[in-house]
Amino acid sequence: MSFRDYLKKIEGGNKLQKVSKTVSKRLEASGVLKALEPKPVLFEKIEGSAFKVAGNVFPTKDSVAEYLECTAGELIPRISSAIKNMKPPEEASKGACQEVVEETVDSDKLPILFHCEHDGGNYVSSGVMIARDADYGQNMDFHRLMQIGKNKFSVRVVKERHFDKFLKKNGQMDVAVCVGNGANVLVAAATSIELGQDELGLANALKQMSVVKAKSVDVNVPAECEFVLEGTVALEEKHAEGPFVDLTETLDVVRQEPVFTVKKITHRKDAVWQALLPGALEHKVLMGMPREPTIFKKVNEAGVKCLDVNVNPGGCSWLHAIVKIKKQKEDDGKKAIYAAFEGHKSCKHIFIVDEDIGIYNPLDVEWAMATRFQADEKLVVKPREKGSSLDPSAEPETHATTKCGFDCTKPLVAKGKNFEKEQFPKIDVKKYL
Numbered sequence: 155m156s157f158r159d160y161l162k163k164i165e166g167g168n169k170l171q172k173v174s175k176t177v178s179k180r181l182e183a184s185g186v187l188k189a190l191e192p193k194p195v196l197f198e199k200i201e202g203s204a205f206k207v208a209g210n211v212f213p214t215k216d217s218v219a220e221y222l223e224c225t226a227g228e229l230i231p232r233i234s235s236a237i238k239n240m241k242p243p244e245e246a247s248k249g250a251c252q253e254v255v256e257e258t259v260d261s262d263k264l265p266i267l268f269h270c271e272h273d274g275g276n277y278v279s280s281g282v283m284i285a286r287d288a289d290y291g292q293n294m295d296f297h298r299l300m301q302i303g304k305n306k307f308s309v310r311v312v313k314e315r316h317f318d319k320f321l322k323k324n325g326q327m328d329v330a331v332c333v334g335n336g337a338n339v340l341v342a343a344a345t346s347i348e349l350g351q352d353e354l355g356l357a358n359a360l361k362q363m364s365v366v367k368a369k370s371v372d373v374n375v376p377a378e379c380e381f382v383l384e385g386t387v388a389l390e391e392k393h394a395e396g397p398f399v400d401l402t403e404t405l406d407v408v409r410q411e412p413v414f415t416v417k418k419i420t421h422r423k424d425a426v427w428q429a430l431l432p433g434a435l436e437h438k439v440l441m442g443m444p445r446e447p448t449i450f451k452k453v454n455e456a457g458v459k460c461l462d463v464n465v466n467p468g469g470c471s472w473l474h475a476i477v478k479i480k481k482q483k484e485d486d487g488k489k490a491i492y493a494a495f496e497g498h499k500s501c502k503h504i505f506i507v508d509e510d511i512g513i514y515n516p517l518d519v520e521w522a523m524a525t526r527f528q529a530d531e532k533l534v535v536k537p538r539e540k541g542s543s544l545d546p547s548a549e550p551e552t553h554a555t556t557k558c559g560f561d562c563t564k565p566l567v568a569k570g571k572n573f574e575k576e577q578f579p580k581i582d583v584k585k586y587l
C-alpha cells in the first residue's frame with residue numbers, strides 16, 4: 155500500500171480532514187496541522203505550488219498499525235520479526251515516482267513548509283535519504299533538509315549515523331531523498347540496524363513493496379513514493395543549518411552542515427507532498443517506536459520477562475521508556491533498568507512497572523511510582539554518562555547526562571498494606587440515567 159493508497163483508505167473511513175481553502179506554506183499549513191493533530195489533513199491548494207500536501211498521516215501507533223494491518227499491541231513483535239527476516243524488495247522496471255521527470259531543478263515549486271516562527275528556513279522534514287557505499291551497500295535514514303537555494307539544501311547529519319560514516323569515508327555521496335512514503339518505509343528509515351544492511355529490506359519485510367533505479371544516481375528508491383530529489387551531498391561544502399524545532403519541541407542550535415545539491419527531481423503526475431510536523435506526535439511516534447523492540451529484546455535477554463514497552467510522548471518519545479515486566483525475582487526491576495538502557499542508549503529515565511499497570515496511561519504509571527517506589531532501595535542512578543544530543547539539560551558539548559531508573563514494581567511479598575487496586579462493582583450505568 156502506497157502513501158496515497160493509505161490516504162484513500164482513511165478518506166473512505168472519514169478520518170481524513172480535507173482543506174480546500176488556499177493555504178500558505180509559510181506558518182499557515184503547519185498551524186492548521188498542529189491545531190487538528192492527530193487528525194490527518196489533506197491541503198488541496200497550497201499558495202505558489204501545484205502540489206497538494208498531506209500531514210499528520212501517521213501520528214499514532216494505531217495509524218502505523220492500521221497501515222501494517224495489525225494492532226498497536228502487535229507492533230513490537232511485528233518489527234522485531236521483520237528485522238530478523240529482512241528481504242530485498244523486487245526491482246521494477248518502472249516506478250510511479252518517476253512519472254514526471256522535471257526539466258529543471260526548482261525546489262521553490264515544491265510545497266516545502268516553513269513550520270515555526272524561529273526556524274532557519276523552509277524544511278523538508280519527511281524525506282528519507284538513500285545512499286549506496288561500495289563496501290556497505292545501501293543505507294536509508296531520515297535527514298532534515300533546510301532549503302538554501304533552488305537546488306541546494308543544508309542537511310542535518312547527526313554524528314555516527316550510518317550516513318555520516320558513508321560521508322566521512324567517501325567525502326561526498328550520491329543520494330536520493332524520497333518524500334511521500336508509507337509507514338513501512340518511514341519506520342524502517344527510523345530504525346537502526348547493522349551497518350551494511352539496507353533498511354529497504356526491512357521496509358519490504360514490514361509490508362511488501364518494490365523499488366526502481368533512480369534516474370541519475372546509483373540507488374534504488376521506493377517505486378511508489380511521491381517525490382524523489384536526486385543529487386550529491388558533499389562533506390566539504392558546508393552551510394548553516396537551523397534553528398529548527400527538534401523532537402523535544404525546543405529549538406535546536408545552528409550548525410555548519412554538509413550541503414545537498416539537487417540534480418534531478420522526479421515525481422508522480424499529481425504528486426502529494428508529505429508534511430511532517432517537527433516535534434509533533436508523528437515525529438515522536440517514528441522516533442520512539444523503533445526503540446521499543448530493542449529495549450524489549452535486551453530486557454528479555456537479561457532474564458526478565460518483558461511484556462511491553464512504551465517510549466512515551468511525554469518523554470519526547472526518546473528520553474523516557476516505560477517497561478512492563480512480569481516480576482519473578484526481587485531484583486528483576488533493577489536488572490530490567492540496566493538492560494533497558496542497553497536497548498536504548500539515548501534514554502534518560504526508565505520506569506519499570508508490573509503487569510497490572512497500563513503503560514499507555516500516564517496516571518497509571520505515576521500511580522505505580524507513588525504507591526510502589528522507594529528511592530533509597532529502588533532507584534538506579536547512572537551519573538554523567540553520554541546521553542542524547544536532543545536533551546536540553548545535557549552538557550552541550552559532550553551530551554553528558556545523569557541517567558536514572560525507577561523500579562516501580564511492588565515487592566513479591568507484601569509486608570504491610572496491600573498493593574492491589576480495589577475494584578468497584580461493575581454495573582450497567584444506563585439503567586440509572
Ligand SMILES: Cc1cc2nc3c(=O)[nH]c(=O)nc-3n(C[C@H](O)[C@H](O)[C@H](O)COP(=O)(O)O)c2cc1C
Pocket residue numbers: 279280293294295296297298299310311312313314315316317343344345346347430437440441
Ligand atoms: C522524522 C525523523 C526525522 C529525523 N531527522 C534526522 C536528521 O535530521 N538527522 C539525523 O541524523 N537523524 C535524523 N533522524 C534519526 C535517524 O533517521 C534514525 O535514528 C536512523 O535510525 C539512523 O539510521 P542509521 O542507523 O542507519 O544511522 C530522524 C528520525 C525521524 C523519525
